Amino acid sequence: MIQPEELINLILSIVFIIYLLYLVKTQSRTLKTFWFLAIVMIFISQIFTILEGYFLPELFNLIEHFSTFLASVAILLSVYKRELFWTK
Amino acid sequence: MISMLNILSFVALTLAVVLITVRLFKKPNKSLIALLFAVSLLSLSEFTNILEHLNLAPETDEWEDLLEIVFLPLLILSLHIGMLEEELNKRLISESKFEAIYNNAFTFIGLLDHEGRLLDANDASAKSLESNVTFMLGQYFWETPWWTHSETEQEKLKEAIKRVQNGEVCRFQTTHLNIDGEITHIDHSLTPVYDQSGELIYIIPEGRNITQLTLVLKELEQHKTDLEKLVDEKTEELNAALTISKQLNDKLYNSNQQLEQSNLELKRQSEYLKQTLTQLQTAQHQLIESEKMASLGILTAGVAHEINNPLNFIMGGVTGIDLYASEHLSAHDEGIKQPLQSIYSGINRISKIVKSLNTYSRTDNFRTTQCNINSIIDDCLIMLQNKWKYRIEIMKQYDPEAIIEANEGRLHQALLNLLNNAVQAIKEIGEIEIITTVTETNITTEIKDNGIGIKPENMNKIFDPFFTTKEPNEGTGLGLSITQKIIADYHGTIKYSSNSPSGTIVKVVFPNFSGIKDS
Numbered sequence: 001m002i003q004p005e006e007l008i009n010l011i012l013s014i015v016f017i018i019y020l021l022y023l024v025k026t027q028s029r030t031l032k033t034f035w036f037l038a039i040v041m042i043f044i045s046q047i048f049t050i051l052e053g054y055f056l057p058e059l060f061n062l063i064e065h066f067s068t069f070l071a072s073v074a075i076l077l078s079v080y081k082r083e084l085f086w087t088k
Numbered sequence: 089m090i091s092m093l094n095i096l097s098f099v100a101l102t103l104a105v106v107l108i109t110v111r112l113f114k115k116p117n118k119s120l121i122a123l124l125f126a127v128s129l130l131s132l133s134e135f136t137n138i139l140e141h142l143n144l145a146p147e148t149d150e151w152e153d154l155l156e157i158v159f160l161p162l163l164i165l166s167l168h169i170g171m172l173e174e175e176l177n178k179r180l181i182s183e184s185k186f187e188a189i190y191n192n193a194f195t196f197i198g199l200l201d202h203e204g205r206l207l208d209a210n211d212a213s214a215k216s217l218e219s220n221v222t223f224m225l226g227q228y229f230w231e232t233p234w235w236t237h238s239e240t241e242q243e244k245l246k247e248a249i250k251r252v253q254n255g256e257v258c259r260f261q262t263t264h265l266n267i268d269g270e271i272t273h274i275d276h277s278l279t280p281v282y283d284q285s286g287e288l289i290y291i292i293p294e295g296r297n298i299t300q301l302t303l304v305l306k307e308l309e310q311h312k313t314d315l316e317k318l319v320d321e322k323t324e325e326l327n328a329a330l331t332i333s334k335q336l337n338d339k340l341y342n343s344n345q346q347l348e349q350s351n352l353e354l355k356r357q358s359e360y361l362k363q364t365l366t367q368l369q370t371a372q373h374q375l376i377e378s379e380k381m382a383s384l385g386i387l388t389a390g391v392a393h394e395i396n397n398p399l400n401f402i403m404g405g406v407t408g409i410d411l412y413a414s415e416h417l418s419a420h421d422e423g424i425k426q427p428l429q430s431i432y433s434g435i436n437r438i439s440k441i442v443k444s445l446n447t448y449s450r451t452d453n454f455r456t457t458q459c460n461i462n463s464i465i466d467d468c469l470i471m472l473q474n475k476w477k478y479r480i481e482i483m484k485q486y487d488p489e490a491i492i493e494a495n496e497g498r499l500h501q502a503l504l505n506l507l508n509n510a511v512q513a514i515k516e517i518g519e520i521e522i523i524t525t526v527t528e529t530n531i532t533t534e535i536k537d538n539g540i541g542i543k544p545e546n547m548n549k550i551f552d553p554f555f556t557t558k559e560p561n562e563g564t565g566l567g568l569s570i571t572q573k574i575i576a577d578y579h580g581t582i583k584y585s586s587n588s589p590s591g592t593i594v595k596v597v598f599p600n601f602s603g604i605k606d607s
Contacts, residue, residue: 009157016164023164023171035167042130042160065093068134072097075127076104079111 006050013046034078041071091141094134101131119173122166129159196274196295202288204229204249213295216266229293237265245276252278252291264295273302373554373566388445396442399435406431440470459499461490461524461533468504476511476520483521490524490531492598494578502574505567506535506594512558513539513592531598538591542584550584 020039045067052060108124133155190197191211198209206229209221217233224232229249230242241262248258259277266272274295281290406428413424462484469482476482492499510520514537521536542550542557549555551572556565575582580598587593 012157013160016160020164020167023167039160039163042156042163046156046160062093065097065137069093069097069100072100072104072130072134075130076100076107079104079107079123079127 006046006053010046010050013043017043033083034074034081035083038071038074038078041067041074045071091138094138094141098131098134098138101127101134105131117173119166119170122162122169126159126162126166129155129162133159194297196293196297198229198293200229200249200291200293202253202291204246204291206232207290216264216272234264237271238263248276248278249291252280253288255280261298262295272297272299274298370569392442392445395438399438399442402431403435406435443467445471456493456495458491459494459496461492461499461503461531462486462488464496464500464503465507465522465524465533467500468507471504472507472511475508476514479517480511480514481519483519485521485523487524487526489526490533492531492578493601498574498577502571502596503533505571506596509567510535510537510539510592510594513537513541515540518591526600529600531600533596534593536587536591536593538587541586541590541592547584551582 017039045064048060048064048067052058052064104127105124108120108127112120112124133151136151136155193210193212196210196213196216198213199207201207206221206224206227208225213234214221229235230245235242235245244260244262248260251258257277257279259275262274262276263271264274275298276293276295279292279294280288281292283289409424410428413420413428417424465484465486469476507520507522514520518538521534523532523534523536525532525534546555546557551568552565554565554569572582575596575598578598580596583595583597585593585595
């Protein structure tokens with residue numbers, strides 16, 4: 001069953017992702033960073049969080065956590081490499 | 089497996105949090121703070137997830153969802169703040185660059201609204217007044233202290249702003265008062281600025297101080313005027329100098345002409361001197377020759393005198409013998425008469441020779457008498473007898489009135505030379521024809537021979553002193569020269585021409601001053 005928190009989370013994520021895409025439209029370099037990869041991975045993680053309630057709950061749960069892991073590693077690399085302007 | 093992934097995620101995120109925290113301490117930053125919160129929330133979410141999977145805190149699902157809901161907005165917020173900060177930084181850098189240019193430019197730059205009110209002015213503008221421009225902001229530009237010193241300049245500015253409002257870019261020269269109250273010259277321009285719809289929003293006034301340039305230009309203008317004046321003066325001086333130079337040149341040319349004429353005169357005189365020298369040399373040789381002739385005359389006179397005395401004795405003796413033989417030796421008349429006739433003949437010949445010698449040897453060179461040319465020719469022929477007798481036939485055709493006023497000795501010398509030349513021209517046998525004619529104007533003597541003649545190339549040289557075609561011991565080359573001189577002294581002329589088919593004709597013409605001619 002889908003939980004209301006997860007649905008709210010997805011809706012908010014979609015809104016913020018759209019806003020994010022609007023922001024990066026003017027700065028194409030952002031798309032090539034680990035930071036952007038992390039955002040995408042977290043977004044995927046949230047999608048699979050919802051999907052695991054309907055189909056293949058174990059596999060999708062694994063994918064969700066794996067996506068979160070990749071996002072965490074990407075955030076670490078992004079911070080380490082100072083690839084975003086505000087970390088410099 | 090899932091727990092392991094959660095743990096690894098947690099570790100990675102915790103490391104990221106530590107790293108961000110360290111950097112945040114080094115350089116505080118709003119976007120980093122937002123990022124720290126976001127990553128920390130995600131890390132905490134993973135931590136609760138781990139606790140849940142380990143059954144240490146089974147009721148944390150709500151917390152986890154809440155953390156995940158907050159995480160993404162925070163992450164995007166951090167990005168948003170970062171982008172804003174970057175944009176702000178860019179603008180700040182751009183503004184600082186602009187301000188650096190704007191306030192450090194030497195030119196006066198400002199900003200007016202579309203109606204000409206002052207919105208801003210750079211530091212250079214403020215420095216020109218040594219005051220803050222803040223109190224002037226909002227005033228019409230022509231009412232600011234830069235323009236109030238002159239109504240004319242104010243009107244000029246107003247007019248320029250009107251033109252800018254009509255879309256033109258204006259540039260004009262004006263004056264401002266500086267802080268010392270001195271007038272400075274400004275090259276001023278007004279440039280319109282339009283918005284995207286084409287509406288005039290700003291006017292940019294710009295002024296460049298060209299006081300020094302103007303002063304330099306004025307100074308240059310003054311120098312130019314001075315230079316032109318100087319050039320005019322120098323041109324006049326040069327013209328004057330040129331005129332003087334021309335005059336001097338003319339004088340020089342005249343002097344040169346005079347010098348050339350003098351030079352020609354000198355050359356002429358030099359030639360004349362040469363001729364004179366030649367004549368003097370000729371005269372000297374003539375004198376020598378005359379001296380020789382005089383000596384010869386003295387000698388011949390002495391010889392003639394000495395011969396004449398014994399000849400008188402012989403004549404007297406022979407006459408006595410002839411008388412005696414006529415009186416006492418009549419029987420031997422035939423035998424005596426013949427030798428006596430021979431003796432008389434010989435005595436007569438000796439007498440004639442002596443007489444000729446006397447005629448030739450007369451030393452009174454300047455005394456003139458009535459000279460019979462025919463007699464003189466005969467005397468000469470007697471003197472030259474040994475040279476022509478037996479080989480040359482002499483044919484005479486005399487006019488008995490051939491008498492001129494001259495010195496007989498000199499005339500004898502001249503005719504002797506001509507006859508001697510005629511005799512010498514005939515190498516073996518030949519003829520000499522001597523003709524004297526008298527007209528009312530002239531007395532002419534012609535001597536024609538059929539000798540070797542004169543070569544045409546020598547015809548012009550025969551009267552030159554020392555010119556001779558004879559052998560070295562036969563002639564001096566002075567004979568004809570002396571002869572010509574003697575004839576010329578008595579106003580006569582001498583002319584040689586060829587005698588056909590061979591030989592020479594010499595024609596001596598004296599003027600007949602008496603004008604007597606027996607018809």
